[in-house]
Amino acid sequence: MFDNLSSKFSNAFSSLRSRGKISPSDIENTCAxxxxxxxxSDVALPVVDSFIEKIRSxxxxxxxxxxxxxxxxxxxxEIVNTELVEILGGSARRVRFAKTAPTVIMLAGLQxxxxxxLAGKLAKFYAEQGNTPLLVASDLxxxxxxxxxxxxxxxxxxxxFAPEPGNGVGNPVKVAEQGIAFAKSKLYNMVIVDTAGRLGVDQELMREAIAIRDxxxxxxxxxxxxxxxxxxxxRxxxxxQDGVGFDGVVLTKLDGDARGGAALSITQLTGKPIMFSSNGEKLSDFDIFYPDRMASRILGLGDVATLAEQAKKAFDGESSARLECRSC
Ligand SMILES: Nc1nc2c(ncn2[C@@H]2O[C@H](COP(=O)(O)OP(=O)(O)OP(=O)(O)O)[C@@H](O)[C@H]2O)c(=O)[nH]1
Ligand SMILES: [Mg+2]
Known part of the structure; x- marks a missing residue:
């Protein structure tokens, strides 16, 4: 999804590298x-401005x-990479497990x-790590x-845990409460509560989410x-955040052709970390969100190797190409 952004970054840096000695006006051009x-790429203006100011100075x-x-x-x-990692949240943030089981995770969001x-993806992910999750059907x-x-x-x-048929029948708050009680009685160590979405943010949606939360x-x-x-x-x-509040963000459909603005703006503007990313319909298309890997991807370095390794490779490659060129 960051194809356009990556190619723009790549162009900016190759023109910078081709300069030889870099002047302050080259930096201004790169910043522009x-x-x-x-x-x-749809990154929010205040995020862009503060990012550019940091890399410029x-x-x-x-x-x-x-x-x-x-x-x-x-x-x-490297300065750009560090600042990118920073706006993406710094380091990965894991789920905080409750001192006394079960750890309760509530999902909220639009239709x-x-x-x-995601409920299925989380359940699979944590079950594979030896946890015993229970899914609770509170979208009725x-x-x-x-x-x-x-x-x-x-x-x-x-x-x-699905005691109600849904389709408008049953009380989602009661189901959530009963789900937690059931998990405690059966010693599940994690509960993942699926909730109803709405087409847009409306009061009814928030009221229901708040009631389940409370x-x-x-x-x-x-x-x-x-x-x-x-x-x-x-938005x-x-x-x-103003309605039900939340602790972390999950970005879905990163496999689509989104331009990346949400990923780069949301943490700065809400103060909450992106914790997981979802990149496909299959239940395995999911991972913890690693800001450093995402920054490497945006900078066109792939998302597995660390920046230090990749940057060294890129620059060593370039220097040896220049040396070869000089010697020929
Ligand atoms: N391509 C892609 N599709 C996804 C991803 N995550 C979910 N989907 C698809 O998006 C559609 C909606 O997903 P749901 O999980 O039903 O969404 P929801 O938030 O539960 O929706 P409501 O129950 O209506 O509030 C389904 O067709 C999913 O297969 C993803 O990461 N990538
Ligand atoms: Mg749903």
Whole structure:
């Protein structure tokens, strides 16, 4: 999803590296290019402005202390990487387990964001780590929602607490409460509560989410949001933050052609970390969100190797190509 942004970053850095000695005006040009690329990718304006200001001032400060143009370019590249990791949240944040089991995770978000699918993904992920999750069907509104969760639970071998048929029948707050009591009595160590979404943020949706929250005091409320909705993702996040509140964000549909703005803006604007990312419909298409890997991906370094290794490779490659060239 970061294809456009990655290619813009890559262009900006190759023109910087081709400069030889880098001047303050080269830095201004690079900052202008990066700024345009971020805005085109739907990153929120205040986030872009503070990001650019940091890379501009840190790069200008670093410049005089470095002799060769290659070292200068590498230093600027590393500054950009560090700041990207920072706006993506710094380091990965894991789920905080409750001191006394079960750990309760409540999912909240708009219709179609990917909550029910995520419930299955989380259940699979934590079951594979030796936990004993229970899924709780508290979306009693959307047609077939209870059945969807049952199918998801069955496919990952995790039980589903679903005492009500849904489709408008049953009280979601009671189901959530009973689900926690059931988990305690059967010694499940984790409860994942699926809740109803709505087409847009409305009072009814918030009232229901707040009532469930107050009844079960979750250890983590995860706000689930479709990255494809661009700038709306941030607006929706802010509405949920003002309404039910949440502890972490899950970005879904990162496999789509979203431009990446949501990923780069949401943590700065809500102060809450992105904790997981979802990148496909399959229940294995899911991972912990690692800000450093995401930054490497945006900078076109792939998402597995660390930046230090990759940057060294890129710059060593370039220097040896230049040496070869000089010797021929
Ligand atoms: N491509 C892609 N599709 C996804 C992803 N996560 C979920 N989906 C799909 O998005 C659609 C909606 O997902 P659900 O999990 O039902 O969303 P929800 O938030 O529970 O929706 P409501 O129950 O209506 O509030 C389904 O078709 C999922 O298969 C993802 O990461 N990538
Ligand atoms: Mg659902």
């Amino acid at each position: 290019e990066v700024r345009t690329a971020l805005l085109e 840190k790069s200008l400060e670093a410049l005089p202390n470095l002799q060769s143009g290659t070292n200068q370019a590498q230093a600027i590249f 179609g964001a990917g909550k029910t699918t 509104q959307r047609p077939n929602a209870v059945n969807q969760l049952q199918v998801v639970g069955e496919s990952v071998g995790v039980p589903v 009844a079960i005091s979750p250890d983590e409320i995860l706000f689930v949001v479709d990255a494809m909705i661009g700038q709306d993702a941030v 929706t996040a802010q509405a949920f």
